[in-house]
Amino acid sequence: MPSTKKMLRPARRLRAGALAAAAVSLALTLTGCADVETTAPSAARAQAVQGAPARFGTVDCREAKCIALTFDAGPSENSARLLDILKEKKVPATFFLLGKRHIEKYPELVKRMAAEGHEVASHTWDHKILTRITDAQIREELRRPDDAIERLTGRKPTLMRPPQGRTDANVHRIAKEMDLAEVLWSVTAKDYATTDSALITKRVLAQASRDGIILLHDLYQGTVPAVPGIIDALKARGYVFVTVPQLLAPGKVEPGKVYRP
Template identity: 35%
Template sequence: MITHKKVTIFFISLLLFLFLLKADKGINELWFLVAILAWLAINIYGTARISSNYIVKAFCNNPLEKEKKIALTFDDGPSIYTLEVLELLKKYNVKATFFCIGKKIEKHPEILQKVIDDGHLVGNHSYSHSKFFDFYTEATIREELQKTDALLEKFTSKKINFFRPPYGVTTPSIGRALKITGHNVIGWNIRSLDGGTKNQELIFNRIIKRVCPGGIVLLHDTASHSVLVLEQFLQFLQQNNYKVTSVEELLNLKAYEN
């Protein structure tokens, strides 16, 4: 497996080798540029793709699952649309996991309480979900995680184990913070892109083409078009004999600790 540590060691060794060659044989400096660009490309890909496990281990699906079982997850709430999502999940007798933003918990504590009361799981999705989250220091990231944990634990009365990085990006700073907080990173392998487009047909077709046993679906509980797609998707799952199970059961991981 390609990891940030292995890549860093390799390219440091490569650059040292190139320096020796330059000193001995005077090689073209273009080789240094090629090496640096290659290093940058690998790092950009690894940090941006949560399933790469480049920085931290992320649980994105259960590849060993053979039965028609998947898990539903929702990001960026709680919001007023979370209530509509909860009604649909209740209608189809489905449980899900909600990855919550700390500042939105402060804004809608009563909605988060309903999420808990309805029997759904919750996880940490940072406090601010800032566009600059990936550039934060380890200390700032740790502070965000701990602050959001504290908010969630008022409702669960248990320690939060699940964390989903904003935008699915992982960095060395995030990795160092997670070594201290001890969260399990929960990713996905079925991304709806409902956070980037309102085209319901496009979102729906994208999801159903990717449905597979052991999959984890990423949706958002922050907009009306996502709610409409969710109902179509729940109908599709029902018609195709898919069972929606919890992330806990699918991955055999605990969402909380006493």
């Protein structure tokens, strides 16, 4: 079978290149929204309604050393292998999916993500920077992937990740109207800038901490090969992998809020 790299068509390479170019500004992303009020997972848990169940599934992150593995900008031709790895390692993840050329191209992978217990969420339809477009365009960027995901999985997303993490009060307002919360991150491997899986692993492990949210992209060639080593190393440190909603439990996702460790 030809390698994935050889199978990439010129248009696909251009698409990956465009996303990589957009992602280069990720190092500045959190600075760009430094004034945004965010809620930490521990705060979400503390604010839970009194008497709420202590556990979400089989994990209580008030007691366990939890961390969330998240993947942006899929599904891609690498997602099936990633799902195989997560299934083998018994690790749930949260997928923030793009609509155009992704959800519409790999609908069966979206169904599989949901069926295998992963959280399926939105990364917008076409990766437009939400703080630079009109209200109507923001709504369209959020509505289209949500509708597509709901058709495929039977469940409307409750979470979204704004492209490049760029958000503001106006985005929060519209997200709240659409019953969505925003999720940022605390760990980035900058996997858009390297194919070195060992380096990706090293970067994640150096930044990992309790209640962390790890940002990766299965779109890029070095990322999926790094995942087994990341999982094994963090498990050895005592971490338990959870989805983002599990990380917040017994607190519940609240539309309009921005979650970041």
